[in-house]
Amino acid sequence: xxxxxxxxxxxxxxxxxxxxxxxxxxxxxxxxxxxxxxxxxxxxxxxxxxxxxxxxxxxxxxxxxxxxxxxxxxxxxxxxxxxxxxxxxxxxxxxxxxxxxxxxxxxxxxxxxxxxxxxxxxxxxxxxxxxxxxxxxxxxxxxxxxxxxxxxxxxxxxxxxxxxxxxxxxxxxxxxxxxxxxxxxxxxxxxxxxxxxxxxxxxxxxxxxxxxxxxxxxxxxxxxxxxxxxxxxxxxxx
Amino acid sequence: xxxxxxxxxxxxxxxxxxxxxxxxxxxxxxxxxxxxxxxxxxxxxxxxxxxxxxxxxxxxxxxxxxxxxxxxxxxxxxxxxxxxxxxxxxxxxxxxxxxxxxxxxxxxxxxxxxxxxxxxxxxxxxxxxxxxxxxxxxxxxxxxxxxxxxxxxxxxxxxxxxxxxxxxxxxxxxxxxxxxxxxxxxxxxxxxxxxxxxxxxxxxxxxxxxxxxxxxxxxxxxxxxxxxxxxxxxxxxxxxxxxxxxxxxxxxxxxxxxxxxx
Numbered sequence: 001x002x003x004x005x006x007x008x009x010x011x012x013x014x015x016x017x018x019x020x021x022x023x024x025x026x027x028x029x030x031x032x033x034x035x036x037x038x039x040x041x042x043x044x045x046x047x048x049x050x051x052x053x054x055x056x057x058x059x060x061x062x063x064x065x066x067x068x069x070x071x072x073x074x075x076x077x078x079x080x081x082x083x084x085x086x087x088x089x090x091x092x093x094x095x096x097x098x099x100x101x102x103x104x105x106x107x108x109x110x111x112x113x114x115x116x117x118x119x120x121x122x123x124x125x126x127x128x129x130x131x132x133x134x135x136x137x138x139x140x141x142x143x144x145x146x147x148x149x150x151x152x153x154x155x156x157x158x159x160x161x162x163x164x165x166x167x168x169x170x171x172x173x174x175x176x177x178x179x180x181x182x183x184x185x186x187x188x189x190x191x192x193x194x195x196x197x198x199x200x201x202x203x204x205x206x207x208x209x210x211x212x213x214x215x216x217x218x219x220x221x222x223x224x225x226x227x228x229x230x231x232x233x234x235x236x237x238x
Numbered sequence: 239x240x241x242x243x244x245x246x247x248x249x250x251x252x253x254x255x256x257x258x259x260x261x262x263x264x265x266x267x268x269x270x271x272x273x274x275x276x277x278x279x280x281x282x283x284x285x286x287x288x289x290x291x292x293x294x295x296x297x298x299x300x301x302x303x304x305x306x307x308x309x310x311x312x313x314x315x316x317x318x319x320x321x322x323x324x325x326x327x328x329x330x331x332x333x334x335x336x337x338x339x340x341x342x343x344x345x346x347x348x349x350x351x352x353x354x355x356x357x358x359x360x361x362x363x364x365x366x367x368x369x370x371x372x373x374x375x376x377x378x379x380x381x382x383x384x385x386x387x388x389x390x391x392x393x394x395x396x397x398x399x400x401x402x403x404x405x406x407x408x409x410x411x412x413x414x415x416x417x418x419x420x421x422x423x424x425x426x427x428x429x430x431x432x433x434x435x436x437x438x439x440x441x442x443x444x445x446x447x448x449x450x451x452x453x454x455x456x457x458x459x460x461x462x463x464x465x466x467x468x469x470x471x472x473x474x475x476x477x478x479x480x481x482x483x484x485x486x487x488x489x490x491x492x493x494x495x496x497x498x499x500x
Contacts, residue, residue, distance in 0.1 A: 066464060070463065070464040074404070074464065078405060103408075104405065107405070107408050108405075160350050160431050160432075161409055161410035161411070161430060161431035161454070162408075162410045162455075163409070183408045183409035184408070184409075202409070202455065203454065203456050203459060204455050204459060204464065207455060207456060207459045207460070208459065208463075211310050211314070211456075212310055212315055212456065
């Protein structure tokens with residue numbers, strides 16, 4: 001798993017990997033065309049921009065490969081299946097079926113979104129820029145980079161069951177903040193907060209390496225954070 | 239409790255032992271015993287709950303549940319729930335863990351850790367090594383109720399496996415066969431995190447588990463990784479149907495959850 005070019009343009013990537021919610025205006029005029037535009041574009045597993053072993057010893061190659069090729073792939077497969085069902089339900093005007101699909105869409109769509117964001121905010125090259133946009137925002141909200149790390153660590157460890165810890169941008173307060181979501185709930189869709197950095201706290205994300213010792217996993221993950229991506233997301237969110 | 243009373247008497251006895259001639263050491267022994275007595279006067283809450291011993295060795299459920307998982311699951315995960323429920327219940331009246339379930343939703347720590355303790359104690363008790371398990375079977379009463387509720391045992395297992403599938407139980411949770419509140423039929427329900435159907439508010443009414451399966455990833459990940467369906471279908475090989483039948487008889491008669499050790 002190396003040497004594959006990653007599409008960095010978020011808009012382009014979104015249209016390839018995620019079913020876009022924006023449709024060309026001429027299509028919205030024709031409802032038949034609308035429905036046919038919804039189907040056909042399927043979610044696909046994004047390549048990692050680093051090898052499976054690149055994040056060792058923080059996260060093992062074994063976990064990276066399973067996590068990427070099995071867990072993330074399963075969310076994508078199930079998302080595509082749910083979206084196909086959604087297309088027919090909408091085509092038939094079956095409101096009840098549309099509503100019944102919401103759980104599967106949130107779970108599998110959320111799983112796809114979350115993991116796509118996750119791979120991108122990890123990197124073997126973890127360099128933090130002092131004095132940059134991100135640094136200033138973290139100091140404004142948390143006092144220091146360490147203060148931020150401490151708070152996101154605590155929030156992530158406090159999650160009961162499965163979920164994610166997030167550094168987010170709050171468009172209302174115009175400040176960064178910490179959030180956590182249960183299961184695969186996508187943070188922006190469920191709270192309006194914009195995701196900047198995610199930590200997967202599902203047991204599959206760490207169990208083979210750390211067993212029940214979650215604190216060691218969260219401590220180690222700080223060694224492999226892609227701070228450039230986090231900063232780019234913050235700049236885009238503002 | 240009994241151990242503490244015994245040590246109180248031993249303490250008193252040693253204070254008056256002829257071997258303890260030095261009066262200072264006798265005074266010491268007496269004051270220690272009195273201190274122990276004072277401690278006994280208040281409820282022993284710091285160790286109210288404990289992890290019950292497994293009724294079989296760690297490796298007994300192989301190859302269906304692996305030894306390292308049994309060790310970590312019992313000695314670490316279950317132990318953490320016990321430590322945390324003890325902390326949460328410090329200074330409070332000591333009651334069996336079953337009694338904390340009905341109102342568990344009132345307090346986060348009780349819901350998570352009390353639930354965690356009850357669920358795991360329940361789980362260990364309903365399993366047996368494969369060669370023992372295969373000689374067990376549902377009682378006549380249970381078999382009859384399974385047939386009337388699901389059509390057949392195979393149909394029940396099939397529905398149970400569907401409820402335990404990764405899409406069905408989002409995230410961490412448990413799958414249960416329960417007796418409904420009216421006591422008229424068995425149902426299959428899933429609960430998230432460490433909730434269980436005995437907790438008021440988790441389901442539309444309190445229901446009584448007779449069988450439960452942990453589908454948190456820690457329950458199977460070391461051996462099965464993402465292959466949860468394989469874990470679930472293998473699990474039937476270690477279910478002790480005699481114990482499940484006892485559970486059924488108990489909940490049918492008492493309209494209460496099954497008590498657990500610890």
